[in-house]
Amino acid sequence: MPKTEYVIEPGKQEIVSTTILDAPRELVFRAYTEPELFAKWWGPRRYKIEIEKFDSRPGGEWKVTHVGADGSRYGFRGVNHDVVAPERICAFEFLGMPGHVALQTATFEALGNKTKLVAHQVFQSVMDRDGMVASGMEDGANESMERLAEVLETLKAGK
Amino acid sequence: MPKTEYVIEPGKQEIVSTTILDAPRELVFRAYTEPELFAKWWGPRRYKIEIEKFDSRPGGEWKVTHVGADGSRYGFRGVNHDVVAPERICAFEFLGMPGHVALQTATFEALGNKTKLVAHQVFQSVMDRDGMVASGMEDGANESMERLAEVLETLKAGK
Numbered sequence: 001m002p003k004t005e006y007v008i009e010p011g012k013q014e015i016v017s018t019t020i021l022d023a024p025r026e027l028v029f030r031a032y033t034e035p036e037l038f039a040k041w042w043g044p045r046r047y048k049i050e051i052e053k054f055d056s057r058p059g060g061e062w063k064v065t066h067v068g069a070d071g072s073r074y075g076f077r078g079v080n081h082d083v084v085a086p087e088r089i090c091a092f093e094f095l096g097m098p099g100h101v102a103l104q105t106a107t108f109e110a111l112g113n114k115t116k117l118v119a120h121q122v123f124q125s126v127m128d129r130d131g132m133v134a135s136g137m138e139d140g141a142n143e144s145m146e147r148l149a150e151v152l153e154t155l156k157a158g159k
Numbered sequence: 160m161p162k163t164e165y166v167i168e169p170g171k172q173e174i175v176s177t178t179i180l181d182a183p184r185e186l187v188f189r190a191y192t193e194p195e196l197f198a199k200w201w202g203p204r205r206y207k208i209e210i211e212k213f214d215s216r217p218g219g220e221w222k223v224t225h226v227g228a229d230g231s232r233y234g235f236r237g238v239n240h241d242v243v244a245p246e247r248i249c250a251f252e253f254l255g256m257p258g259h260v261a262l263q264t265a266t267f268e269a270l271g272n273k274t275k276l277v278a279h280q281v282f283q284s285v286m287d288r289d290g291m292v293a294s295g296m297e298d299g300a301n302e303s304m305e306r307l308a309e310v311l312e313t314l315k316a317g318k
Contacts, residue, residue: 013173079238079239080238081237081260082260093241102262103262103283124262124264
């Protein structure tokens with residue numbers, strides 16, 4: 001199971017998380033940029049994921065909804081500013097807080113057959129950052145990394 | 160001439176600037192979102208501006224180059240995450256520093272026949288923010304605001 005380290009300094013408006021994944025970088029990059037793989041790991045297991053748009057090209061839009069068992073819906077949309085293998089950058093908006101946006105950068109570094117994933121999020125304010133932390137972001141992100149590791153195992157097995 | 164106030168706190172990764180413009184908000188919004196108006200004020204006067212793309216819709220891309228008298232070229236490109244009158248948000252990249260991106264939000268508030276413009280920039284690091292400040296950002300931004308005020312005068316006169 002991958003372990004993620006978080007750097008969340010008081011008074012700052014960013015979150016940096018680092019995870020070592022036991023898979024080659026090209027597979028990690030695919031799991032981030034192919035919608036059918038992305039749908040298998042992004043977010044907590046308790047939500048079904050609906051992908052309305054998922055254009056991983058620079059300037060491409062994505063729109064994804066988490067649907068709870070009770071029918072509750074949590075929408076996310078963003079624009080990919082830049083998509084460069086092995087680096088991906090996107091702007092991200094939680095539709096529940098319209099107008100509140102974070103700039104996210106995921107960097108993939110090859111470590112032999114493993115990959116060091118650094119996810120960097122910058123928020124528009126310290127308050128937005130603290131709100132994201134208070135919302136249980138770490139638990140959600142840890143669950144995503146667990147699911148990502150499972151997807152990567154199936155990709156490594158060639159399934 | 161508009162006066163701009165800057166808030167640039169040490170150790171933070173943002174810049175907030177506030178300008179009161181002597182024109183109604185709808186004209187300020189037009190000067191930000193119509194390419195033929197934008198070209199008349201964005202950046203220092205010493206550069207010619209070339210607009211390759213300027214799609215002001217949510218998810219739209221823009222690509223703009225400043226050309227110096229000696230032929231030197233400085234490219235900028237971004238993706239508009241969200242464009243909501245009276246609010247506009249874009250991701251912005253200075254092509255001279257590939258991969259370095261800032262998330263920018265311009266907010267237009269009506270004050271009678273004047274407009275309060277708040278421009279908010281969040282950088283990926285304190286180093287990026289300090290680099291932008293050291294590059295002479297304030298002088299360039301002040302010159303842009305001066306030119307914007309001139310464009311707004313012509314719009315108010317109905318020219």
